[in-house]
Amino acid sequence: MKKRISVILALLLLSCSLCAALSACSDKDKHEINELHQTEVVKNDLAEYGNFVWAESSRIYRFNRKAETFYTACNDPECDGRCPVDCVMSFFAGVHDQKLYFSAYQQFTHLTLLACQDVVTGETHVLKTMSDAADPKSYQTFIDADWWYYKCMQLKEGGDATKPSDYEPYICRITLDGSKDETICALSDAEYVFMAADGKVVTALADKLYVIDVATGQKQELYNFTQNGYRSAMSTAQYYDGKMYFTALAQNYATEQYTGGQQRMSFLMCIDLASGQAERVVEGPVENFTVTEQGIYYVPFELRYLYVPENPEQNPREVKYCLFEESIYFCGHDGSDAKIVYTNEKLDFSFRFTVVDNTLYGWLFDYDEQEHNFSSSGYFGSVNFDTGRIVHAEKPDKE
Amino acid sequence: MMHLYRSELRKLCSSRTICIVFLLLLIVNFALTLYTAKPLPHEDAKRKAFEDYLTHPEQTEQYYKELQMLASLNGREEDPNFPYSYYGSPEYDDFLILRLVYQRVDYIENGYAKQLDSIISMSERKMDDMYSFYYDDGDYEIKEQKAILERYRSLRDNVQLPRKYAHGYDTYIQNNTVSVFVLLCVLVFASYLFLDERASGFESILRSVKHGRGRTYAAKVLALLSATLFCVVIFSLTTFAAVGIMQGYSDILSPIQVFEDFAKVPFEVSVLGYMLLQMLVRFAAFALIAAFASCLACLKVPYIASIGGGVALYGISMIISNRTYMGTTPAVRYLNPAAMIEACALLGFDRYISLFTMPIPYLAASLLIAVMATAALFVAGGILFCKNVRVPSLQRRFQIPKILIPNLPVARKWHEKVHTFAWYELKKSRFLLLLAAICVLLAIKSAYVDKTVGTMESYDQAIYYEYVTTIQPMESDERTAYMTAERERIDSILLAAESNRNAFSNDKMTAEEYFAYCEQLTDARARNGVFARVENYVSYIERKNAETGGEAKIIYSIGYERLYSLPSDVFVCAALMLLCVGAFAVEYRSQSSMGGFSQILRATKHGRGRTFACKMLTLGAIGAGIAIAFRTATLWIASRNYVLPDLDTALYSIQAFCDVSSDITIGQYMMLDLCLQVVLGVLVAVIVCAISCICRRPLATISMGLLAIGLPEVLASTVLPQLAAFSVLSLSSPLSITVLSAQKQLPGGDFTYLLGAVMLLAVLSALLTLLAGRRFCKSHYHGGKS
Structure with missing residues (x-):
């Protein structure tokens, strides 16, 4: 009997160790991981980690900064195109523990997915699915302290499931392993998550920003655009070192001289989440910006004429112009020491970009001499500010 | 030891039940494969064109170019004016046939290499990426990519696809229906080998003799493994033969990659080698399931529990293997018995899992896990067998506790009065235990239905409901x-x-x-x-x-859609089988060489015809009750989770019933549905009872019951939808048979075919019942094994 028991125990032990061994993953030493490029800046239009920059254009791509290769982020040779990385619309929530978190809209299922991809192995995992009606602003998701914050329509307590009016948008949060999913507080219909950081969730509604303390659920007004001479938030927000950066839509506008068209302008703002103190970072209007740990890169607003025909008053529609300067500037987080780092009047680099090691990575649009305008189809590329060269440029949909 | 092994094998071979089940399944598999492996109509034309291309490549090329030019001139490719010398009729013209041929040629000449290059470059890129994350050659992830690279580079260098028209083997390899037959056979083998002595009363004698425990158990295990292997091989050969008859085969020594569906197979094997590999993997999976069923059998559970346990294990792993993972590919999807039995996904690509940071191919890992789990189950079963462990007996007979009967003359009289035939039948059948098991099944089914139909508690459902109720x-x-x-x-x-x-x-x-x-x-x-x-x-x-003519109305039909799209109710089938399997077998159960109670019973007054009728009627009525209870539970869950409005609206207002054109309302259809459940309950109960009466032993009853009830449903829901009319289980979810009935457009309306199918099933059941009744009432007892 003892012999049999020992045999079965041995087999059980062997099975357990086999299972443990099979599920074991090799963890890299933390000190090695720390040597990888990673940023403390929170932003959701591009993601960066290690040698990689992730960008979205109907699917997620990743650019290897060292190897200068640009491929789809999905690296499963057997993928049938239905994986979360291949969704038509994706927005990044950040990289945590070597996993890229993103929200994605899957067109053929009409579902919004909260998903992640292991940046090393490429394995994907779906944490949550929501119907498109339940979350029409799915892209506004942020990660803060191992929680992923998102907005979702949910039935009110005691509400009638058949009445749309009994559903309310809520701020919800889910743990990064998907094990816990909970509701924080209700929002207004048009209110959306603007940023989540330092245990606070910032929401935007109309001409106001609100801040919600996640621990207490207390909500208070953070910033009133109208009272401060602006109209509303213009861009998505970026966060670094206790401060939230975004552009605010100005109350005045630029007038195009030939057509009389009025062009909106916005200013780069910064709000200290702890004190609520807001300030304009750069004096002039800004078309786009990206925050890095070293400072802020921004493209100033400028109504720049690209082509003016011989009789512009008679053919005002032929006048071509853009709304950004041909230069990109760099300044400190407080806007100090602004300087031009790159100039190229034949390139539009203002759409979505980030800067790593003095090199810009983002969507670029060439100037089309025939059309006298910037091309509508862009490519992903990199521009080295030190040499002034466009290092890499590649169209999406390579595979 | 060997003589014990031989005697176990002899026992298997001498069992009439085993032989009948095996042969029946073999014949059904063969016939079904013949039916489903019919080649596409243009297959011969394609083969001929391919041969033309091989013998006269320039001429064929020239001809194809001319056709391409003709197509471009006409502006559309499917021009009916194309010649059709290959097929012989305009349905498949030469342009289409040659296009398919050139696609095949392109795959052989370029496509295969391109696919490998794509995998290789992706793997190289992944490796470079990992190095950038400070991974080194000692890391599992790098080792994995290196293994993939090595494998596919080797394939690229060594595999030469022959310029031949390969055919037949892909159909054979992708045929997964055969697994159902093998599964049933293997489960019957396992439970028979380990439960037969108990059923025949020989168990106590066997256990008291020398070598009656450990060695006997070992012999049984060996016999079971041999029988499983035999089963896998024979069924595979039958399928192979049937496909060969219908399609013929090309060169068996060609690389498996000659078929485009198998382009990423990571082994340098011929078609023959791949088929043997598939057989090996299938054998390992079936051995695991057999070990599980035998382990259950060693607990001295009834036959139905042992077989049901095996089916449940397969079912659960099927769910794991086939559920949507939103495009992701976790290892659990491949490393389970169902994926091993299906084999193509497991063997289709070079995937690895980490074992102490060593990359182990899925094939090896799955075999390793299966072998270890099988060994552990057999060892556990051995201990149970040798120690004579059994599930605690719950054999309390069905009795109303006396405390519940008031001490009044009327109550006592009533209590005595209800002790009728039916009452004793129930008492005999461990009714409380059965009832508990059926309640458990009902609870599982309710949870399943609740999860499957979902709820309308979502914003989009609420908006949809609001729109529909507004415009209604x-x-x-x-x-x-x-x-x-x-x-x-x-x-x-x-x-x-x-x-x-x-x-x-x-x-x-x-x-x-x-x-x-x-x-x-x-x-x-x-x-x-x-x-x-x-x-x-x-x-x-x-x-x-x-x-x-305007009977359809706009209603909120999502709840109905979800309700009626539920698959056939295997739970009610299991419950009815559970109830009726022992109906007659209990009378024949022999605990000694003198046979069962049937001899005494049949010698008594009312011991034949009335007993038979009583059993049939009682269990038929209870069967109907159970079917109604299961359906009511489903309806209740659907009505709790959704609004089910407007019962007086025409049925075809529900889009799932779009083929129906009669004016039957949803309410009427619901009543019809409930009637069908009654019919289902009665028919299944009667069929199983009749089989129990004819076969006399539980194993034979279960096997034949599964063949008569389960098999038609499996076939109807997979490869032969036309078989729905012959599947009594299709009545449990009557949408498909209703739609089929409406599509037939027989005289008399949409439901003629459905009613005809019900009548047919009723007549077949009645014939079976008559046969059983005749056997029970007229024949004398056969002491031998059935």
């Missing part, structure tokens, strides 16, 4: 106007997004106006997709009304 009372014109206006409203809000943003930026719109618009925009975005579904439904209703 409207007249056609009013509805059209409303729909048009709503579509315009949504579109206008969506389209105005950019202009309103600009207007707000340009100070032509106040902040209040703009943010009021933003609220509308959020709402419009949410409603856009849902309203498109409503439009689709309304257009269906209008089309249907135009066809039938």
